Amino acid sequence: MSVLDTRCVNQLYLTLSNILSISESDLRQYVIDKKFELLDIAWSEIDIDEFFKTVKSNVNRLKGNIIESVTISHLSSRLEYECNKENIYNLYSALTGETKLRKYLSDVGIECIHESDVISVFFHGERIDWKQYEQTPVVLMLQKRLGVTSSGDKCINGFLFSGDIHKNMNVTHIARIPEFLENLLRILKVHEAIYFWERNAQPYEIIFKEKFSGIIYDGDDSLSLEDKNIKTIKHCISFLGRNLFNEWNQNDNPIIRLKDDNDVLADQIISSRNLKTNRIIFK
Incomplete structure (x- = not known):
């Protein structure tokens, strides 16, 4: 199986060269030769045709399954000190299944029930009528996430590359407490x-493996599988080039979404790291 392993630079060189059917040394040499150019341009400006020609890859990059699966880094704030190898749930599953989040809400009088693609919220037995609340951005966001005003926003998110993902400005607050939980x-x-x-919570980076066909680039969900191949390869080249100068910035880390109904099963999880102590829980 062609797995794109984005956990570290060395694994990325190894697995990307395998996927492209080229030598790892040729890939490393390309990045070295182009290092200044890669530092000065955005990932989207990389000439993919020139890259394939230079590294002498004969792989048909338009073939849908050249990348079968990819590692994703997920940020999670959890109360337990040890982040055990267990399922990661999409929002609807987390709110209504037998989960720790559901129990935490239940302990303070909040119950969530899945009714016709909408999550209804009850507080001390009373159904919440969102129309009775001032329609602030937070209330509007809650209604969207619960499917009240849209088809719902319940997917699991992560990043293409591993590292100090909690330093990405889009998710720094999630390291303290899950955004939905805090808003509710x-x-x-x-x-x-x-x-x-x-x-009491601890922030964790949880790395899991997901089918490449099942990932979606945030804000770019109309990509064909072939376009997603090219976009991913460009991001990897840019990442490797910037790492030569220690110029990789977590704010450049592409946000990845899974399909709305997907959960991550325990056997997909590869490793877990406490981001506060830098302690690896399992790998």
């Missing part, structure tokens, strides 16, 4: 539950 508790004025989570 704040609107319902259950502030102590927010403070308890923030005081």
Whole structure:
């Protein structure tokens, strides 16, 4: 199986060269020869035709399955000190299944029920009528995530490359507490539950393997599989080039989404690292 392993530079060189059917040394030489150019241009400006010609790859990059699976780095704030190898759930599964998040909400009087593609919220037995709340950005976001005003936003998110993903400006707050959890508790004025989570939770980077056909680039969900191949290869080349100068910035790390209904099963998970202590829990 052609796995694109993005956990570290060496694994990326190894697996990308295997996918492209070229020698690892040729790939490394290309990055060295182009290092200044790669530093000065955006990933999207990389000439993919010139790259394939230079490294002498005969792989048909338009073939849909040249990359069969890829590693994704997921940021998770969890109360337990040890982040065990267990399923990662999409929002709807997390709110309504037998999960730790559902129990945490239940302990403060919040229950969520899946009704006709909408998650209905009950607080101390009373159904929440979102129309009774001022339509602030947070309330609007909650309604969107719950499927009240749209088809829902429940997918699992992550990043293409591993590292200090909690330093990406889009997700720094998630290292403290899951965004949905904080928003829901704040609107319902259950502030102590927010403070308890923030005081006791630990941030983790969880790396899992996902089918390449099942990932979606955030903000670019109309890509064909062939275009996704090219975009991914360009991102990898840019990542390798910038790492030669230690110029890789987590804010450049592509955000990856899974399909809405997908969960990540425990056997897909490769490793877990506590981002506060840098302690590897398992690998």
